[in-house]
Amino acid sequence: MSEIRKAVQKLYNTYPFPPDPLLDEPPPGYNWRWHYQSAYNFCKGRKPKKERIRILDAGCGTGSSTEYLVLHNPMADIVAVDISENALATAQKRLKKSGVLNDFQGNIEFKQFNLEDARDLEGSFDLINSVGVLHHLPNPVVGIQALGDKLADDGLFHIFVYGELGRWEILLMQRAIALLQGDKVGDYEDGVKVGRALFAGLPESSRILQREKERWVLENQRDECFADMYVHPNEFDYNIDSLFEFINTSGLDFVGFSNADFWQIDRLIKSDDLLSRVSQLSPQECYRLIELLDPSNVTHYEFFLAKPPFTRETWQDDNLLAKAKPELNPCMMGWESKSLLDYNYQPITLNDSEFEVMKLASQNPNQDLSVKDILSEVNFSLDEVRSLINRQLIIMG
Ligand SMILES: C[S@@+](CC[C@H](N)C(=O)[O-])C[C@H]1O[C@@H](n2cnc3c(N)ncnc32)[C@H](O)[C@@H]1O
Known part of the structure; x- marks a missing residue:
């Protein structure tokens, strides 16, 4: 084993991470990044076709993410790997103690495993989650490539790595x-x-x-x-340019940042003249501009990758939209009320007709109501449906 990997393993055996307390109940709320349907919708603009999915938690640590993956994806086959045996032991205790496995109908396997050898894992994965891990490998490129090779054709790869400007x-x-x-x-x-x-x-x-x-x-x-x-023995920190070089080594397409609000330039630049200059920049240059203007908040990058060619359904075709069957985003809190928290825990208030449309959408999939059926009952336009889609309130099947 490489000296660096041994040192990293020793750190996490001494101090398993994260040190979240073990609870007697499921963890609170939700995290849409770990809810396959919600994450898929965020990335691809529609409901995934597959229900039985395989998930890899690559570098699961003490299992806080694994626990949400189990909770949010009750039919999934989940493989959780880590190099630290002490972190894995805590992860297993966590899931047992909280009771999340009681209603779980899928499979879960914990494995002490070096994720650089991911090609040796059986099969491919529809969702790979690797949070806070790749930047601790002796060579992160080896890790992103090995994991990228295990991504299913329609799969999503969620990554979190450190940012140098905020660290x-x-x-x-x-x-x-x-x-x-x-x-x-x-x-x-x-x-x-x-x-x-x-x-x-x-x-x-x-x-x-x-x-x-x-x-x-x-x-x-x-x-x-x-x-x-x-006291970490091995840490790589990125900036936007080195991050995209890193991503490019994976051969995968960049889908988007999972903390998308942070990467909106209009929170930093107000002048119309400057915004028109921004419109001449490539997306990567625009991200670079954002981090140059707000460096101390760039402590990490979190984003999704997908296999090329990556496409997102935008629902611009009226006929296609009219035929689609909307459901509520499962990651929301406070439904059924007009004031609720959206997938990102942002408070929102629905107007009367939005609320009526969402109520009808909540009856899908059992009732099989299409957008056309719903609009025959509520005075609502296709553009207003698109607004619900863009705000991730409904998911189109
Ligand atoms: C900062 S912790 C993150 C844990 C978890 N993903 C989270 O976000 O809460 C990093 C984890 O990566 C694991 N790790 C580091 N190198 C690894 C490798 N080569 N293979 C598998 N796991 C590794 C460590 O043991 C540690 O548990």
Whole structure:
């Protein structure tokens, strides 16, 4: 095993991550990125055809994501792999204790496994989730390519990797701790001790301390989080340009960021003249502009990839839209009410006719109501249906 991989494994055996408490009940709410139907709709603009799907949680850690994958995809076959046996043991305890497996009709398998060897896993996967993992591999390209090869033709690959602009203070602190540790580098408990003592003495004027206080201090009360952040033996951080170089090595298409609101330029630029200049930029240049203007909030990138040629249904064809059968997005809170939380936990208020349309859509799929059927009962236009689709409130089958 490579020295780097061994060091990473030792870190997560010492401090399994994430240190989320083990609960006696299912985790709260939802996360649409781990709900296949909702994620598929976000990426491809329609309901997936397949119901029985295979999911890979690549680098599942202590199983917080795996638990949501089980909860949201009750018919799926799920394989959860990690290199740390201690993280895997906690993941298994987590799922047992919370009871999420009681109503689960699919299969779940936990496996101690190096994801760089993903090609050795059986079959392909409709959803691959790899959050906070690829940037810790000795060579992240090896990992993204191996996982990309396991993606089913219509599959989705969700990735989260670190951003350098919002983490430069962390990198400096990592180096400072390593300098002071000397030949004790690799002793993670010592690293946490050194790091905590360093922070305790830094003056208020220190940018490293200021950043810790404004952004990270709450989560870093846990030694697992502190170690994951400041005592990590191997971390690659990206910027938009190096991120797209990395993505291009996978041979997959970039679908979009899963925190899409962050990547809207109009939250940073208001002038019409400047916005018309922005319209001349490529999408990648536009993302770069956003991170240059809002660097400290770029602590990570989270995004979906898909096999080429990637296409998204836009429902511009009136006939196609009239025939489609809408259902409610399963990731919502507060339905059946006009005021609710959408898939992203944003509060929204529906007008009367939107509410009526959504009520009829909620009767699908059993009733098989098409958009045309619904519009014969409610005074609503196809463009208003498109607005519900674009806001991810309904999913078209
Ligand atoms: C920061 S944790 C993320 C855990 C989980 N994905 C999450 O977001 O909560 C990184 C995880 O990746 C695992 N990991 C690192 N290198 C790996 C490899 N080569 N193969 C499999 N898992 C690996 C670690 O053991 C650790 O549990």
